[in-house]
Amino acid sequence: MLETPYVAVDVDVLDRNLAGMAAVARERGLGLRPHAKTHKCLEIARRQVEHGATGLTVATVSEAEVFAGGGFDDLFIAYPIWPSPGRAERLRALAGRVALRVGVDSAESAEALSAAVGPLDVLVEIDSGHHRSGVRPADAVRVAEAAERAGHRVRGIFTFPGHGYAPGQQHTAALDEAAALSAADLGDGVRSGGSTPTAPLAEGGALTEIRPGVYVFGDAQQVELGGCGWDDVALTVVATVVSRTGNRVIVDAGSKVLGADRLAWATGFGRLPEHPDARIVALSEHHATIEFPAEPPARGDVLRIAPNHVCATVNLADELVVVRGGAEADRWRVAARGANT
Amino acid sequence: MLETPYVAVDVDVLDRNLAGMAAVARERGLGLRPHAKTHKCLEIARRQVEHGATGLTVATVSEAEVFAGGGFDDLFIAYPIWPSPGRAERLRALAGRVALRVGVDSAESAEALSAAVGPLDVLVEIDSGHHRSGVRPADAVRVAEAAERAGHRVRGIFTFPGHGYAPGQQHTAALDEAAALSAADLGDGVRSGGSTPTAPLAEGGALTEIRPGVYVFGDAQQVELGGCGWDDVALTVVATVVSRTGNRVIVDAGSKVLGADRLAWATGFGRLPEHPDARIVALSEHHATIEFPAEPPARGDVLRIAPNHVCATVNLADELVVVRGGAEADRWRVAARGANT
Incomplete structure (x- = not known):
């Protein structure tokens, strides 16, 4: 007997959403590196890989640890991490265990990461108009050069066009994203973007991969x-x-x-x-x-x-009730619930 | 090594807050039945009882189960519960284990509770201006009589003056609360009210007990x-x-x-x-x-x-880091985190 309130996932709709975004990426020749912060579930991440995801995106070191523990070996922490002592140790352990990429958005954090963790694969974060973290496109080369001097391997650039989360702004945000990634281009590395609202509008020339999260479930x-x-x-x-x-x-x-x-x-x-x-x-x-x-x-x-906002809902639940044809088919643990560090 | 972000509780400030609200209740001759949904911690509930709390308030059956499991034997579920089958069974088990009171705000829910659970100690919920659940004061007697006909023991009335959560409205909300509880008065039973903003303004004559929650921690x-x-x-x-x-x-x-x-x-x-x-x-x-x-x-x-809003923050954390004089002194588990059913 299921007691309300509970969180239900219709697995047929989920599978259709996974296939749909995989097709978008394939048709446009883009890598798909979905953001696992939305679902925090090993079962859904496995389905994403079956649909052709080249790896996963996560937001925190602890999310990376959960998915590494679940057997995922290609993880990008799309966040400008500051290497506090405990975090540095955990990053070093992770980098020895999986193909790991992390975000940097300043020479200072690149140097601090190098000193505390050692050389890493890094992507420079660009601000494409959301005005959160990230540097202006014109400063990308400066940060990349500082990261390389600090010993890191600069794999490319990434941005989050979060200003596309407003009515009528998806197209503008997708254009901003493409323009910022083109302007900041470091050469033939990764140019990673693509939120759920902008991913279907992503321009194949400007981006090499997309990192949508919410598409798996959708929300109001x-x-x-x-x-x-x-x-x-x-x-x-x-x-x-x-x-x-x-x-x-x-x-x-x-x-x-x-x-x-x-x-x-x-x-x-x-x-x-x-x-x-x-x-x-x-x-x-x-x-x-x-x-x-x-x-x-x-x-x-x-x-x-x-x-x-479905990412918030999932992070409040211990498990998702998996439904097929209106009947309970399974339960999936929200393995990375509360993984904020 | 503590990794950020984490949730820290300064236990000296906490103890001062607990003592302060206990003094407010004592000086005004009011029972103190703090709302445990704010802290969800057995350790803090124990301190509240040591400070003279006559029992605890909770919001859900699952919160009641957690605190009953922690040895608390006087619990009020201040919520208009609908007795779905699983919930009914759990309520029956709880009522056999602790002194339990539940909220009702309609003849229909009183009858459904009676049919599904059996006779209970109930308090009728009054709307004092927040316009959420609860009946108008003029309808309290009708619901109370229906509850008694259904076999329940009507112990009194309760209200939540939630419209006091707005600048300059605390005094008005406290007056509304007192007026609603006076107008709905069923005789010499419990008249329970008092959110954190209005509790210090509660009028001893109109109320017999207060149920503040947030006061333990405070928040922005x-x-x-x-x-x-x-x-x-x-x-x-x-x-x-x-x-x-x-x-x-x-x-x-x-x-x-x-x-x-x-x-x-x-x-x-x-x-x-x-x-x-x-x-x-x-x-x-x-x-x-x-x-x-x-x-x-x-x-x-x-x-x-x-x-x-500190209640939301606590419900996102697995544990609270207890700090005294700036140094970690303990960790308390958020035992009722996610207890929504």
């Missing part, structure tokens, strides 16, 4: 951005109606299972694929307040909610 | 609401600067450790107690972008961040 943000439809959403939180007043109900899934992510343009705190006109107007830790345009569901009814 | 929201100062914040996320451009730095703590909660009036995605003029202007899963008014910290510097 992706649907509201127009990147996928409700039928493409593989992961939902299953919840029970516990209270009802007028046209509103409360369900037993709140921010502690859905996550509290809400970008300014979102219509609410998630969406209901079976009730596209309903809106989640408020979210507490264990309550979602859902407004229906007409008669709402009854107490005890079970509803499916697509979270706004 | 509480400081920005004026309810506590930076010296009262016991829990912070410790993070390392990994990137720096102009007056901005990126640290390695993002939404997967801080939580993404951000109420409309918040100044950012958390605050830095040692740098009150700094602002967290953007948050990704593993990046917080922090803007400093002048020279920012250097790469590799370690900073403390008070999250916006």
Whole structure:
């Protein structure tokens, strides 16, 4: 007996999403190095490799350790890591165990990595318009030269066009990404980009690989951005109606299972694929307040909610309930849940 | 060697906060039944009982199971539970093991609980202005009578004045809470209220007990609401600067450790107690972008961040690093992390 709230993954939809992105990469001649921070599951990473992924992307050293432990031997930590003492030791161990690449975005961090860890395969992070980490394209060569002087092997450059997570901005972000990677080009190395919203727009000439994450599951943000439809959403939180007043109900899934992510343009705190006109107007830790345009569901009814940002939802769950044809088929452990270090 | 990001609790500040709220309750003649959803730790619950708590409040059956397993024998699930089959069985087991109270906010749920679980000690939930679950004060007697007809023992009423989580609204919310509990009064039973912002304003006549949660740790929201100062914040996320451009730095703590909660009036995605003029202007899963008014910290510097909403932060962590006088003194397991069912 499954108790709500739980996180369900429709494995047929998941497989279709995996095949779809693999086809995008293949058709454009791009390497596919999916970001495992979205699913944090060994089972899904294995399916990605079966679909032709050349390796995995992760966000942290501890995520890399989990996937290395699961047998994955080609990992890129797409993050400007600072080598604090414990982290340096773990990076050294990882580099001796798998094909490891890490991000750098300054001469200073390249030198610190060299001193603390030793020579590594590095990619220089470029800011293509998201304005988070990364250097301006014009500074890429300077950082790459510093990294090489520090003893590293510079394998290329990478960027995250995160400004594509806004309505109507995917095409602009994809163009920015291509322009930044072209401007910063270090020669014939890796030019890695491609978030889920921009990956299908990636230009084969400017990029050599894409690192989409969210595409495996989809979420309410992706649907509201127009990147996928409700039928493409593989992961939902299953919840029970516990209270009802007028046209509103409360369900037993709140921010502690859905996550509290809400970008300014979102219509609410998630969406209901079976009730596209309903809106989640408020979210507490264990309550979602859902407004229906007409008669709402009854107490005890079970509803499916697509979270706004699926990466946050997965990181709150210990396991995913794998569903095929509406029936439970398996459980997958969220092996890298909480792997933040 | 502690690796960032990690969640640190200053136990001296924690103890001062526990003593302070216990004094508030004692001076006003109110029972103190703190909400354990904030800390989810057996060690902190034990300290709350040592400070005079008459029992614990929890949000879910699974939280109740964790604290019952830890030896706590007086638990109130302050939630309008719907008795799905598995949940009903677990509630029955709990009620046979500890002094258990649960919330109801409709005749329908009272009847469903009776049919599925049997007679229980219940409190009727009142809406005092937060407009989440709960009935209007005028409907309390009707629900209480239905609960009694269904065989339950009605022990009183409860409310959550959540609309006090907004600047300048604490006093109004406390007045609303007192008015709603007075208007709905069922006689000489429990009248339970009191969130952290409103608890110090609770009127002894209208309430018999308070259920504050956040007070144990404090957080950026509480400081920005004026309810506590930076010296009262016991829990912070410790993070390392990994990137720096102009007056901005990126640290390695993002939404997967801080939580993404951000109420409309918040100044950012958390605050830095040692740098009150700094602002967290953007948050990704593993990046917080922090803007400093002048020279920012250097790469590799370690900073403390008070999250916006500490309940979300704790639920993302497997353990809390307990600090005394700046040095690690212990580790406490977040025993009820992810206990959503």
